[in-house]
Amino acid sequence: MKDILEVIAELLEQKKYMAVKDIISGANPADIAGFFEERFGDDFEEQREFLILFRLMPKDLAAEVFSFMNPDMQKHLISAFSDAELREMLANTFIDDTVDLIEEMPANVVSRILRNSSTGARKAINAILRYPKDSAGSIMTIEYVSLHQDMTVGESFAKIRRVGVNKETIYTCYVTENRKLVGIVTVKDLFLAEEDDRIGDIMETNIISVDTMEDKEVVANMFRKYDFLAIPVTDKDGRLVGIVTFDDAMDVIQEENTEDVTKMAAIAPNEDTYFRTGVLKHARSRIGWLLVLMISATITGMITTKYETAFDALPVLVSFMPMIMGVGGNSGSQSSTLVIRGLALGEIHFSDFFRVVFKEFRIAIIVSTILALVNGIRIYLMYDHDIQLAVTISLSIVCTVIISKLIGAMLPMLAKRCRLDPALMASPLISTIVDSCSIFIYFNIAMVIFGLR
Amino acid sequence: MKDILEVIAELLEQKKYMAVKDIISGANPADIAGFFEERFGDDFEEQREFLILFRLMPKDLAAEVFSFMNPDMQKHLISAFSDAELREMLANTFIDDTVDLIEEMPANVVSRILRNSSTGARKAINAILRYPKDSAGSIMTIEYVSLHQDMTVGESFAKIRRVGVNKETIYTCYVTENRKLVGIVTVKDLFLAEEDDRIGDIMETNIISVDTMEDKEVVANMFRKYDFLAIPVTDKDGRLVGIVTFDDAMDVIQEENTEDVTKMAAIAPNEDTYFRTGVLKHARSRIGWLLVLMISATITGMITTKYETAFDALPVLVSFMPMIMGVGGNSGSQSSTLVIRGLALGEIHFSDFFRVVFKEFRIAIIVSTILALVNGIRIYLMYDHDIQLAVTISLSIVCTVIISKLIGAMLPMLAKRCRLDPALMASPLISTIVDSCSIFIYFNIAMVIFGLR
Numbered sequence: 001m002k003d004i005l006e007v008i009a010e011l012l013e014q015k016k017y018m019a020v021k022d023i024i025s026g027a028n029p030a031d032i033a034g035f036f037e038e039r040f041g042d043d044f045e046e047q048r049e050f051l052i053l054f055r056l057m058p059k060d061l062a063a064e065v066f067s068f069m070n071p072d073m074q075k076h077l078i079s080a081f082s083d084a085e086l087r088e089m090l091a092n093t094f095i096d097d098t099v100d101l102i103e104e105m106p107a108n109v110v111s112r113i114l115r116n117s118s119t120g121a122r123k124a125i126n127a128i129l130r131y132p133k134d135s136a137g138s139i140m141t142i143e144y145v146s147l148h149q150d151m152t153v154g155e156s157f158a159k160i161r162r163v164g165v166n167k168e169t170i171y172t173c174y175v176t177e178n179r180k181l182v183g184i185v186t187v188k189d190l191f192l193a194e195e196d197d198r199i200g201d202i203m204e205t206n207i208i209s210v211d212t213m214e215d216k217e218v219v220a221n222m223f224r225k226y227d228f229l230a231i232p233v234t235d236k237d238g239r240l241v242g243i244v245t246f247d248d249a250m251d252v253i254q255e256e257n258t259e260d261v262t263k264m265a266a267i268a269p270n271e272d273t274y275f276r277t278g279v280l281k282h283a284r285s286r287i288g289w290l291l292v293l294m295i296s297a298t299i300t301g302m303i304t305t306k307y308e309t310a311f312d313a314l315p316v317l318v319s320f321m322p323m324i325m326g327v328g329g330n331s332g333s334q335s336s337t338l339v340i341r342g343l344a345l346g347e348i349h350f351s352d353f354f355r356v357v358f359k360e361f362r363i364a365i366i367v368s369t370i371l372a373l374v375n376g377i378r379i380y381l382m383y384d385h386d387i388q389l390a391v392t393i394s395l396s397i398v399c400t401v402i403i404s405k406l407i408g409a410m411l412p413m414l415a416k417r418c419r420l421d422p423a424l425m426a427s428p429l430i431s432t433i434v435d436s437c438s439i440f441i442y443f444n445i446a447m448v449i450f451g452l453r
Numbered sequence: 454m455k456d457i458l459e460v461i462a463e464l465l466e467q468k469k470y471m472a473v474k475d476i477i478s479g480a481n482p483a484d485i486a487g488f489f490e491e492r493f494g495d496d497f498e499e500q501r502e503f504l505i506l507f508r509l510m511p512k513d514l515a516a517e518v519f520s521f522m523n524p525d526m527q528k529h530l531i532s533a534f535s536d537a538e539l540r541e542m543l544a545n546t547f548i549d550d551t552v553d554l555i556e557e558m559p560a561n562v563v564s565r566i567l568r569n570s571s572t573g574a575r576k577a578i579n580a581i582l583r584y585p586k587d588s589a590g591s592i593m594t595i596e597y598v599s600l601h602q603d604m605t606v607g608e609s610f611a612k613i614r615r616v617g618v619n620k621e622t623i624y625t626c627y628v629t630e631n632r633k634l635v636g637i638v639t640v641k642d643l644f645l646a647e648e649d650d651r652i653g654d655i656m657e658t659n660i661i662s663v664d665t666m667e668d669k670e671v672v673a674n675m676f677r678k679y680d681f682l683a684i685p686v687t688d689k690d691g692r693l694v695g696i697v698t699f700d701d702a703m704d705v706i707q708e709e710n711t712e713d714v715t716k717m718a719a720i721a722p723n724e725d726t727y728f729r730t731g732v733l734k735h736a737r738s739r740i741g742w743l744l745v746l747m748i749s750a751t752i753t754g755m756i757t758t759k760y761e762t763a764f765d766a767l768p769v770l771v772s773f774m775p776m777i778m779g780v781g782g783n784s785g786s787q788s789s790t791l792v793i794r795g796l797a798l799g800e801i802h803f804s805d806f807f808r809v810v811f812k813e814f815r816i817a818i819i820v821s822t823i824l825a826l827v828n829g830i831r832i833y834l835m836y837d838h839d840i841q842l843a844v845t846i847s848l849s850i851v852c853t854v855i856i857s858k859l860i861g862a863m864l865p866m867l868a869k870r871c872r873l874d875p876a877l878m879a880s881p882l883i884s885t886i887v888d889s890c891s892i893f894i895y896f897n898i899a900m901v902i903f904g905l906r
Binding site: 026027028030031157170171187188192206208223224226227247250251253257258262264265267273274280283287289300304312318319322323326330331334336337339341342345347355362366370371374428432439 | 679704710726746751771783
């Protein structure tokens with residue numbers, strides 16, 4: 001593949017456009033889009049060559065390449081297109097790709113796109129855009145093959161041949177009756193049946209479908225469970241309104257994962273890639289949580305001021321603060337991360353609350369005992385056999401780890417229960433909360449053991 | 454769906470097994486497996502009913518249900534099977550599912566499985582098992598449809614009909630010549646061609662394939678890029694040895710994400726779900742990093758002891774330690790998380806090193822200035838207009854944030870460069886490293902500004 005792209009670049013230097021056309025027409029659309037991005041980057045200085053190249057491609061390939069491009073490039077191309085060109089390209093684009101495009105474009109470009117779409121497409125696009133952002137309806141496509149119960153297998157093949165070229169998938173066909181979804185038939189089923197079998201007799205009637213308003217993450221998880229190529233989307237009355245295909249589900253999985261990971265690192269979600277997000281936007285998405293966490297960390301600070309007498313008398317106590325807070329924060333984030341992930345994958349539910357808490361409690365006992373022993377022995381040996389100090393630190397570690405793991409496990413589940421995103425309850429927030437607890441526990445244990453007041 | 458499962462449960466109570474058989478035969482295999490897990494859970498007290506139920510299903514459905522079950526249940530079933538039963542079930546199972554099964558079973562069960570597989574299957578299974586754990590070869594299947602260039606479309610349809618029932622996917626067919634992959638043809642292409650067109654004339658010859666040794670994560674990312682149903686796997690000489698299908702790619706994506714997320718929370722990866730992992734195993738996968746991080750946190754503690762004179766003279770300095778360390782840790786993990794995610798998705802490469810570092814530097818300047826201002830003003834107002842303290846804290850925040858973001862951005866990229874997993878360089882490790890830096894910076898700034906020595 002790499003070689004083909006190099007060849008194209010060379011031929012472009014030599015302005016051998018017809019040769020380029022021949023090569024490009026045989027290449028994969030995703031690769032061509034990648035080639036465009038690599039060659040022209042963000043600046044469109046070489047705009048003329050870019051447009052020439054794009055116009056060299058057959059119309060249907062050009063439309064496919066277009067849908068693989070990044071929004072900046074798409075916007076640039078649309079502004080260079082004539083209305084006739086835009087119309088032709090939209091006619092060759094799947095409805096769900098047009099919807100994706102519209103969601104990325106500024107208002108003036110959107111209205112130009114809608115003006116140049118066919119009446120049917122415009123209606124469908126508007127319908128999809130009306131569904132909430134994270135719903136199944138918003139990621140579905142309306143380009144599926146529908147069959148009728150009374151058709152024969154032979155007739156179905158004929159219909160697929162006739163309409164298939166414009167459908168997102170032809171391998172799963174939907175059997176409808178007065179727009180209601182009554183069955184599903186795959187092309188594999190059709191192949192294994194006889195030419196004159198009736199669709200109604202061979203179709204699968206145990207239908208697994210989703211409601212238009214279903215959360216798209218739930219839909220994506222269904223793909224993982226069932227290994228389907230597509231899942232039908234129905235409205236409240238059971239009428240088929242569209243399908244979600246596996247490639248869109250894969251995108252959803254990856255987007256949701258990225259969103260969770262960034263939220264867990266105290267970053268406001270952002271749909272663009274790292275480099276396509278500007279410095280200011282990066283700063284904006286990070287400053288919010290940093291401010292919140294900074295302010296709440298001062299609470300931990302205020303707690304320490306109450307124990308000035310303690311570290312005045314025993315300055316060595318200060319030097320163990322980073323370790324106690326670190327152990328607490330790390331133990332807490334381990335638990336919160338596993339619970340958040342389990343909730344996202346549907347492996348843990350709120351009803352498991354006590355089961356999880358009890359499990360984390362037992363894990364905390366084991367883990368904290370080991371940490372306390374290792375550290376206690378180290379301190380005993382390194383600090384002149386100071387048994388009081390060793391006991392103080394060891395006991396603090398045990399209490400801190402137990403409390404941290406319980407908080408880390410409970411908060412994400414409680415967030416889920418309150419319909420908040422559990423991912424918000426990840427490491428940074430947990431650490432900050434746990435820090436206060438650890439310091440409080442630590443100094444109180446120290447005061448008791450050393451008899452300070 | 455839910456209702457059907459309830460109905461089955463009721464019929465089971467009444468021991469109406471034939472009615473159960475009728476219903477179950479129409480249900481989705483993934484749902485049936487889910488039903489078994491829900492009904493029989495971990496304890497197999499009701500083992501007899503479980504086996505009766507399983508044996509009620511038609512053989513092909515039973516094999517499908519089996520491949521959706523969890524390893525404990527699979528092991529239990531195999532031990533209850535007669536050799537004849539096991540042989541029949543393996544004959545109905547796809548090779549890649551058998552490989553997955555073998556990877557989960559203890560040695561004695563594995564040898565029983567291999568003994569009861571057909572010679573061809575055994576050979577294929579052994580070949581797949583020989584590929585490294587994370588390679589494309591280890592997740593591929595050998596059950597694809599292969600065609601020949603000289604076949605017509607009509608002949609191809611006939612072949613698909615003949616062999617299709619045992620193939621993992623029939624929608625993408627592979628054209629080979631002396632076992633070399635020379636073209637790809639989709640069923641959609643076949644539908645849109647004429648009955649007597651030659652496969653050699655309509656096949657796609659710009660083939661996108663992967664090597665058997667390619668990292669399975671790279672393969673999964675290719676699915677996201679190209680929206681393919683399947684990707685062919687070839688050996689060094691370009692011979693077709695198998696295919697990877699989209700459902701396996703989806704599993705890989707989700708597994709890799711889980712692995713990254715847990716590694717980023719300082720937990721050793723573990724392939725089982727939260728509940729299916731025992732308390733001891735959970736403890737084992739968490740204790741390692743906690744110990745390492747605890748020991749390294751003592752370094753931060755040792756650094757503080759060097760500044761005893763400082764917080765002896767000014768105890769208030771201690772109360773800002775948690776905040777300074779918190780801000781540093783959080784800023785650092787934001788950067789490391791974004792870089793780790795970018796590396797995993799292939800959006801960031803090591804060659805972008807300086808671009809990333811420079812970007813993070815600019816972001817750090819903006820973010821730290823805001824944090825420093827907010828905090829400086831707060832301290833000035835709350836601590837009797839103590840300008841020295843306000844400047845000390847603000848300046849420390851600026852330096853800490855900049856250093857943390859740079860470390861957070863650089864370490865994952867350096868890890869990648871050294872062929873380590875970047876995910877290991879996430880929050881906990883970064884926080885611990887950053888803690889030492891922050892404390893060092895903080896006390897030095899304080900000593901200079903307050904003129905302590």
